[in-house]
Amino acid sequence: MLTIGKLGAAAGVKVPTIRYYEQIGLLPDAERSTGNQRLYSRAVQDRLAFIRHARELGFPLDAIRDLLGLSDRPDQSCAEVDAIARTQLIAVEGRITRLQALKGELARMVDHCAGGTISDCRVIEVLGNHAHCAADHGRHMPCVSE
Amino acid sequence: MLTIGKLGAAAGVKVPTIRYYEQIGLLPDAERSTGNQRLYSRAVQDRLAFIRHARELGFPLDAIRDLLGLSDRPDQSCAEVDAIARTQLIAVEGRITRLQALKGELARMVDHCAGGTISDCRVIEVLGNHAHCAADHGRHMPCVSE
DNA sequence: CCTAATGTCTCTAGGAACTAGAGGTTCAAG
DNA sequence: CTTGAACCTCTAGTTCCTAGAGACATTAGG
Numbered sequence A, B: 001m002l003t004i005g006k007l008g009a010a011a012g013v014k015v016p017t018i019r020y021y022e023q024i025g026l027l028p029d030a031e032r033s034t035g036n037q038r039l040y041s042r043a044v045q046d047r048l049a050f051i052r053h054a055r056e057l058g059f060p061l062d063a064i065r066d067l068l069g070l071s072d073r074p075d076q077s078c079a080e081v082d083a084i085a086r087t088q089l090i091a092v093e094g095r096i097t098r099l100q101a102l103k104g105e106l107a108r109m110v111d112h113c114a115g116g117t118i119s120d121c122r123v124i125e126v127l128g129n130h131a132h133c134a135a136d137h138g139r140h141m142p143c144v145s146e
Numbered sequence C: 001c002c003t004a005a006t007g008t009c010t011c012t013a014g015g016a017a018c019t020a021g022a023g024g025t026t027c028a029a030g
Numbered sequence D: 001c002t003t004g005a006a007c008c009t010c011t012a013g014t015t016c017c018t019a020g021a022g023a024c025a026t027t028a029g030g
Helices: A004-011 A015-023 A042-056 A061-072 A079-112 A123-128 A135-140 B004-011 B015-023 B042-056 B061-072 B078-113 B123-128
Strands: A038-040
Touching (some): A004 A015, A004 A042, A015 A042, A079 B078, B004 B015, B015 B042
């Protein structure tokens, strides 16, 4: 059994964040030592690692709660998880595309910067170009940039 | 010239968010009509679209402020700009790396989920397992954050 | 065994980036 | 000229943490 500090170090999550996750029900109420300190099993460590990764990758806590809820009821069909994962996959691909455009522009600036000025900075155009958008906000809000 | 509502619709940003961006200095104080309503040029629309995209990609407002600064001061010497661009370039590369890791994991989840039940999916393991991380944050090191 | 350092406890408050609401004003269509 | 949508300011709430205060618990060294 791990103390909260060890757990946090192992999962890369700060101690107050762990207590916060418990408070909002994302982690179960921890067992306590005789001195009232929280103790955690390996299973909780996995759960926390999952939450941490999912957060890092942009899932809101509500979505994470859903995913965890699904894996807490292991006899259900995968359809729902599959749908969530597919949706997220498409969004992630769009993000990567746009980040690569931005990366290209930043790299260009760093290259061209040798001794000159930035009069030709085009970062705004690079990310302003909706052609690189994933489908997500293109559908609801038409891209009116021209 | 656009009203705030039109601008918001064009850029996919809610009206109160635009006023908030003005308040914190991310957008310039808008010109006003005779009736005191905000009016926006095409340049502001591009700037707002940029902010929106950058936010979507997970940049904090401070980083966006830096990025916008690159194009706001086109006559400035390269040293400062170069530093900002390099810093942001590293952040972008880190983001891309982690997103590619996520993409792989989501693809894994979709594969494993095909037609099965959740007990086969092992959702927590897939995202919780550090062995599949491209961005290495081993058990004892906190994940690299930007 | 005692003590000092470190870790943990609860609780409250703050911060980032919005978001929603109240109560009032302005604009544009009929 | 009226009416309803869109706008104004201001305050307060939301999400997801993060930091601090003051007190109790655990552990390594002497």
